Amino acid sequence: MTENMLEVTGLGHVYRAKEQTHTAFGDISFAVDRGEIVCIVGPSGCGKSTLLRCLSGLLRPTSGTVSLHGTEVTEVPDELAMVFQDYSRSLFPWRTVAGNIEFPLRGRELSKAQRRERVEEALSWVGLSGAATKYPWQLSGGMQQRVAIARALAYRPMLMLMDEPFASVDAQTRAELEDLVLQVRAEHEMTVLLVTHDVDESVYLGDRVLVLSKSPASVVETLSVDLPAPRDQIGTRGAEEFVRLRTEVAQRIRNTAPTS
Known part of the structure; x- marks a missing residue:
């Protein structure tokens, strides 16, 4: 997994309605290699879904660029597929x-x-x-x-974007679909960028985990997940390194979340 596929540089998006503005995220930069699974986590409302829409070409960012294989994304690329959080409308x-x-x-x-x-x-x-x-x-x-x-x-697709794809299924189905993503990635060298609120899921699936700050979001931490393959729901989740990583991710999110 050495071929760079996706490059995100200085990405930001501002929603404007009448005289009000809301900055969803600002100055986000990262890269994703071909065949890599990268999970994105962060506090609720920090702009994760908006970020995916900008990466997909469905929403034009206010600033910055998204490039796929070195070509700037200005519309939905042919080699991209997206799984929306709102499945009923898709x-x-x-x-x-x-x-x-x-x-x-x-x-x-x-x-x-x-x-x-x-x-x-x-x-x-x-x-x-x-x-x-x-x-x-x-x-x-x-x-x-x-x-x-x-x-x-x-x-x-060569690149699949997934926005909370397993949030509406039961625990057993969720585990099966997580393993399916790993299987498809291995068989078809698919690159996956997945937004999730489930810390354990981000560590189980990801080669890396990007932690976003509270809104307006930025990348505050990039954690590499060095867990042996193949991963499995019992052995991997029970491993000492898995527990350490999921604790580290949870602490990073808590430190960036807004206080009440």
Whole structure:
């Protein structure tokens, strides 16, 4: 993992409404290597979701630049997929589960059979093989989020941005999906940037953890996670180094959070 893929330089974003302004974050800089999983943590309301939208090209930052493979991002790149926190608004209610997953694949040079194969594989990955013909409104919130994750995985992006992707699923499913992200990264050399409020998750998944300060956010700490591979939910989480790292991340977040 030595090829630099994503570069973020001096990034900042300010929301303006009438005569009021709100600085979501300011002067954020970091880089992500190809095949790396980087987790972003920080106090609630510090601008993590806004940051992802700027990185994806969905929102133009007020200042700074985002570059993918050395090219500035001014719109959503073809090789990028994003899993939104608000899964209910990211799925088409009039399309079946299979139709939702297949939709972005129509822009790729894939035959109908290849698209169908990817849909079936992605549904199997997220445990929804029997839901292909159902519609989003027929599924629970957690199942809808799994459909959104399956859609991103089926696209096989080089860079996947994930905004609290497992927040709406139960603990067992969350563990399975975390392991799925590690599996897909290993098999397809996918680069993942993931926002989470779960400190343990950030250490379990990440090669590095970026800790953001309170709003307006900046990167206050970058922690390398040197845990042996392959990681597993019991052995890794019980390791002394895992406990040390999750304690360090939690302390960094607490030190940056606003006091009441």
